[in-house]
Amino acid sequence: MVNVLAAEVGTIMGDAGLTILIGLVVVFGVLLLLTGVFKLFGMAMSVGGEKVKEAVPAPASVAPxxxxxxxxxxxxxxxxxxxxxxxxxxxxxxxxxxxxxxxxxxxxxxxxxxxxxx
Amino acid sequence: MQEFLNAIIDLWEGSGLAQLLNFSNGGWKNLIMIAIACVLLFLAIKKQFEPLLLLPIAFGMLLVNLPLGGVMDPQRNAMVNFSAEELQSYVDGTYEQVYPVYESETKFNYTMEQIEQINAQYKMKVISVEKILNAQNQEVSVVRIDGDMNGVYDEVYKVTDIDEAGNISLVIPYWQHFEQGGLLWYLYQGVKFGIYPPLIFLGIGAMTDFGPLLSNPKSFLLGAAAQFGIFVTYFGARCLNLLPFAAEWGIDFTPAQAASIAIIGGADGPTAIFLTSKLAPELLGAIAVAAYSYMALVPIIQPPIMRALTTEKERKVVMTELRTVSKTEKILFPIMVTIICVLLLPSAAPLIGMLMLGNLMRESGVVDRISKTAQNELMNIVTICLGVTVGATANAHNFLKPTTLLIICLGLIAFAMGTAGGTLLGKLMYAVTGGKVNPLIGSAGVSAVPMAARVAQKEGQRANPSNFLLMHAMGPNVAGVIGSAVAAGVLLTLFG
Known part of the structure; x- marks a missing residue:
């Protein structure tokens, strides 16, 4: 009886623990990937923007x-x-x-x- | 006089009030649910707690608990056997189908003697076993049985096989007769088939500016950390089954039910409804009410947790100005998020896809008209349908159970843990960046947009009146919407 209960506890805890692990890894993994992608994307955009600024001086009307x-x-x-x-x-x-x-x-x-x- | 009294008694017995006051038949449960609906209506109207959703939810709850109203009665499909004439035309291939015709899946195998015995028992007799050609020139056997009930009842079968020993196999053709369902039952199909939540996401996408998230992509991580509560609560719900009194209280949460309860921690009503309608529709009422109640109670639940986990010094941190995000970035964002998320987690496609479609409509600026429709008319119509039908799932029979109380408690734990998860990652970021990140913005990762961001702003300003955290908190806040949709996708993949 005790063994059966222990086995049940082990099964439930094991399954639930695995779900936590999978869930957190996937959620963090996907959002970490998005973080990296948009970080790089932002850097690329700012570099591109600076190049454009260097190439074409900002018109007077846009300057603060x-x-x-x-x-x-x-x-x-x-x-x-x-x-x-x-x-x-x-x-x-x-x-x-x-x-x-x-x-x-x-x-x-x-x-x-x-x-x-x- | 007696007739008059009888008519009055019949009227009374046929009234909802009589059913409501029939306590031995569970009328008291309906009374409790009506009282709960009235309390929720009070909170929506007087206290203005998420009134846009709480009001229709509460009214749906009220409607469905008024006995005999039938607003949530399902459409019933009654099986109606063919008459002799219908069968003749059916096997002949000339039957004009008004309703779909089905043949019973069970085949009846009888000898002719058995059929005659049954017929004798029910005062019927076999007239003939015929082989006829139908319109497709196929040979079809038909047993004609003449009933002895004033010629009205003719039982007919379609013979599918007669073996050499004379045993015959029969199937009963029938057509389906539809009994009309209640109004809200038809509207509920949008919830049942997971249509309304993605449409709500379309509207949310069209209303959301992801600029703060793009200007500080680290906010994505805060949105992920705030989903911590979902998975911890899943663990807790499963462990409840191990309690000594679990069986006595009827606690036996399946993995799918535990996942549906846990998603409350995402603080995202449409996501909770979407996932629950797929995994555990029987818990939809309790989970929807819990999810929206906690979303409304964000300003009360979150601040104590935020203050407990942060120091005065951390709360005072003034964050630097966010960079300006270009239009190109804003247009590419929904496209890239859709591609990445749906490729990695296809089950999140309905939610993420609609969210990003709405956002693309907003940011592209070329479909202003439909963007405005998604933000206003469509969103409002779907909100009404979603709210009132979700409320209508909370009937007394389903709602008044010990498990409902547990769901509400577990939802609160999920929500609190989510807030704590986001705040703790915020603290970590504070430490790593040398005090440049205010940990309070992590609490906004629970995706109750924009309420959670406003709470972070308020708490930040409470510690330092010159602190403006709103735009910084909007980043984790909208990241939380994506995070909870991803978490729902994970749970759907695991348990769907």
Whole structure:
């Protein structure tokens, strides 16, 4: 009786343990492969992008332009440089700055240093 | 007066309320299920816990537990024997089939004497054994038996063989008569055949931006680690069978049932439903309710585990800005993931394939119209059908069992272990990268999109108000969707 129970316990534990092992190995294996593939892919894309940049100088219209940095804060303004891509209207900058100001705890200073299109 | 009373009594006895109040016939079970459905409706409407799914699930549960409503009654196929005229035309090859015609698989071998004895017993007599040619010019034997029930009942058989000793083999041709099923039973076929979950994945793919994952591919590993809970729970469910009181409580989880319970740990409702409908449809109601309940309770379940496993210093880590991902990468991502995953794990094809198709529609930008349909109209329609029919599987007979409580407990363990697995790998990454990774983002690997990522963001900001982890946590979060689909594929391959 004890032997039968021990055999049953052994069978269930063995099967379940094997399932854990297979499952984790396969899930990690597939996602590790995807990690590697997309890591390489990202590197290839960034290298390709740099080459393109070297070959063709970026047109002036795409380059970030400096503009007045609206400092959002309750007390003192903080000087900073800000990078805003062309094509982003001043109203958008104002709205984003206001949104950041609303989230900020009272008395703290925040500066919007850059806005780029996604 | 007596007739009036009888009519009232008949009406009462035929009402659902009488069935509900008939406690000796299990009416109390329905009352409990109605109460549970009302609690879930309260949570969906008042507390807004995953209302898009919890509301239809709860309403489906309510509908199916109202006696005699019949919304989930299956279509019944009754066998109807041929009349003499139908048989004649059938063997003659001129029978016009309205419904499919079948022949009984069992052959009856009788001697003529036996047939005569049976006929005498049932007051029938053999009129003739004939050999006729059918329309295809084939010789077919027919036994005609005349019933003695006012000429209405004519039993007829098709003779398949008569041997030299005179023994005859008979089969009974019949056509199938369909009794219409309930509305939700027909809608449920989409769950049963695994159609709705992949369609939901199509919509999820069309709504998901995999950019955060692409900009930090290491997030894939966090999505994998969070599937740890699935496999640990599988082990736990199987070990429950060894408890001394297991037989007494009716606990005997098969490997397929244990796998279906364990998938709750993926925190992915459609995946849980997909796998359960294939492996253990009898547990679908309990598993779906548990899966969606825990998804709704992510903000309550995860934070204590995250805080317990991380230090204040780790939670304060501010992660560096993610790189910008190009459009080409985003377009190639779904194609490459589909090829890799489906080649390695074909059983994950329905889920991964639909997820990536939806994402390709979104990122390619050339099918904006159908991308929007997948995100909105299609997703909403399927959500309604899926929710209400999954809720309807939770009838009192199937749901009110000790195993349901165990499933809910095991689901919680699976979910907690998944959160812990992701967080612990996050800690490992924190150590390996010299403190550049905030371990909190690992907890988002449980794929409850975007709730788990929001929880990581909230906990990170709680430790350090200037911390913005949301986009960093979205990477593991969407990786978790892929991870849970892969885990489901593994379990389907092993136990399907």
């Amino acid at each position: 332009v400096a503009s007045v940095a609206p400092i959002v804060g309750n007390t003192q303004p903080v000087q900073s440089t800000q990078e805003i891509q062309n094509g982003i209207p001043a109203e958008t900058v104002a709205v984003i700055s206001a949104a950041v100001a609303c989230m900020a705890p009272a008395g703290t200073q925040y500066a919007v240093r850059g806005i780029r299109k996604a």
